[in-house]
Amino acid sequence: xxxxxxxxxxxxxxxxxxxxxxxxxxxxxxxxxxxxxxxxxxxxxxxxxxxxxxxxxxxxxxxxxxxxxxxxxxxxxxxxxxxxxxxxxxxxxxxxxxxxxxxxxxxxxxxxxxxxxxxxxxxxxxxxxxxxxxxxxxxxxxxxxx
Amino acid sequence: xxxxxxxxxxxxxxxxxxxxxxxxxxxxxxxxxxxxxxxxxxxxxxxxxxxxxxxxxxxxxxxxxxxxxxxxxxxxxxxxxxxxxxxxxxxxxxxxxxxxxxxxxxxxxxxxxxxxxxxxxxxxxxxxxxxxxxxxxxxxxxxxxx
DNA sequence: TTGAAATAGTTGCATAACTAACTATATGTC
DNA sequence: GACATATAGTTAGTTATGCAACTATTTCAA
Numbered sequence: 001x002x003x004x005x006x007x008x009x010x011x012x013x014x015x016x017x018x019x020x021x022x023x024x025x026x027x028x029x030x031x032x033x034x035x036x037x038x039x040x041x042x043x044x045x046x047x048x049x050x051x052x053x054x055x056x057x058x059x060x061x062x063x064x065x066x067x068x069x070x071x072x073x074x075x076x077x078x079x080x081x082x083x084x085x086x087x088x089x090x091x092x093x094x095x096x097x098x099x100x101x102x103x104x105x106x107x108x109x110x111x112x113x114x115x116x117x118x119x120x121x122x123x124x125x126x127x128x129x130x131x132x133x134x135x136x137x138x139x140x141x142x143x144x145x146x
Numbered sequence: 147x148x149x150x151x152x153x154x155x156x157x158x159x160x161x162x163x164x165x166x167x168x169x170x171x172x173x174x175x176x177x178x179x180x181x182x183x184x185x186x187x188x189x190x191x192x193x194x195x196x197x198x199x200x201x202x203x204x205x206x207x208x209x210x211x212x213x214x215x216x217x218x219x220x221x222x223x224x225x226x227x228x229x230x231x232x233x234x235x236x237x238x239x240x241x242x243x244x245x246x247x248x249x250x251x252x253x254x255x256x257x258x259x260x261x262x263x264x265x266x267x268x269x270x271x272x273x274x275x276x277x278x279x280x281x282x283x284x285x286x287x288x289x290x291x292x
Numbered sequence: 293t294t295g296a297a298a299t300a301g302t303t304g305c306a307t308a309a310c311t312a313a314c315t316a317t318a319t320g321t322c
Numbered sequence: 323g324a325c326a327t328a329t330a331g332t333t334a335g336t337t338a339t340g341c342a343a344c345t346a347t348t349t350c351a352a
Contacts, residue, residue: 021211022291025340041308058330065167070309072332077307094317094330122287133279141268145168171310178311185310187338204300216339218302223337240300240347 027118034114036107037081043111045074046083046100050108054097056089065142083107173264180260182253183227189257191220192229192246196254200243202235211288229253 028040038046048063049055055063057071064071075098078084083104089095123131174186184192194209195201201209203217210217221244224230229250235241269277 021339022288026291028340039307056330066308067310068331069311069333073308092318092330096331122290124290125286126283130279130283133276134283137272137276137280140271142168144268144270145172167309174310185337202300212338213340214301215303215341219338222302238300238348242301 023118023122026122027115030114030118031111034110036111036114038083038107038111041074042078042081042083043115045071045078045098046104046107046111049084049098049100049104050112054087054099056095056097058095060098078104169264169268172268173261176260176264177257180256182257182260184229184253184257187220188224188227188229189261191217191224191244192250192253192257195230195244195246195250196258200233200245202241202243204241206244224250 024040027043031038031040031043044064045060048060057068057075060066060075061068061071066074075084075086075096079086082101085099085101086096087099089097170186173189177184177186177189190210191206194206203214203221206212206221207214207217212220221230221232221242225232228247231245231247232242233245235243
């Protein structure tokens with residue numbers, strides 16, 4: 001096996017193991033320090049609902065890049081914590097519309113502020129151009145594997 | 147809240163939700179299609195052992211960016227599948243050296259070839275310079291949050 | 293040399309991931 | 323209209339993650 005093969009493998013290792021989990025862990029920690037009892041996975045669902053409320057579970061799958069069982073259980077837990085509510089769609093009885101509660105709406109500003117602080121910590125020494133390239137590369141990777 | 151805050155949050159969402167899981171899922175699928183029964187997490191441990199055998203669990207934590215309980219259980223599962231073996235260190239009786247079995251050594255070439263194919267699929271249209279920037283950014287992010 | 297602090301590893305608990313198999317509703321074709 | 327197919331969501335089973343609390347061993351310092 002050539003040394004080059006190992007080098008390419010290393011990028012996977014970098015992408016999968018390092019920054020995403022480091023950022024996620026730090027954000028989770030910052031939530032906890034602020035007395036917020038939500039997980040980053042729950043937050044990522046709320047984040048999309050803050051942008052547009054009353055999405056179907058399938059739509060949340062698409063936007064958060066998770067599969068259906070994962071969303072089912074995330075919504076289960078969010079419902080237990082009274083942060084969202086499943087509302088049956090009137091047009092299509094297969095569909096649950098996931099709606100924010102008032103409690104969840106109040107969390108928006110604080111958690112997004114914490115996420116921004118966390119990203120600022122994470123991105124010290126990284127310039128705008130580099131960030132754009134990372135986003136571009138990730139978009140390409142996602143499109144390639146879709 | 148300013149629109150700019152949402153934009154910064156979006157990068158987190160991109161980093162955490164998109165490429166890493168898309169790549170991981172595709173690699174897992176490719177393992178399965180090839181009849182390999184290992185998970186990508188197990189593979190990431192084996193990957194470091196192929197580079198250097200007989201590492202302590204703590205050293206595997208550092209290299210795979212996982213915490214100690216995660217490594218304990220990954221090693222448990224790898225041991226069940228007879229891919230590694232815990233060997234007590236003679237210098238320090240607290241330490242387990244994790245050693246590859248012959249079976250695991252045979253998996254190296256095939257799985258790394260699959261990982262390379264997967265990365266090639268994922269990185270269509272991404273040039274070397276962009277890859278270098280992604281690696282650099284992730285290294286900076288990791289160092290910032292350490 | 294003995295007792296405190298650090299380090300290596302494990303276990304219990306809660307959340308989350310993926311696959312496969314399932315139910316219920318909607319759509320489309322003969 | 324009836325039946326095959328597609329779509330939305332749930333459930334079960336296995337693996338993995340993080341944190342906190344635990345044991346065992348080593349190191350360091352009074």
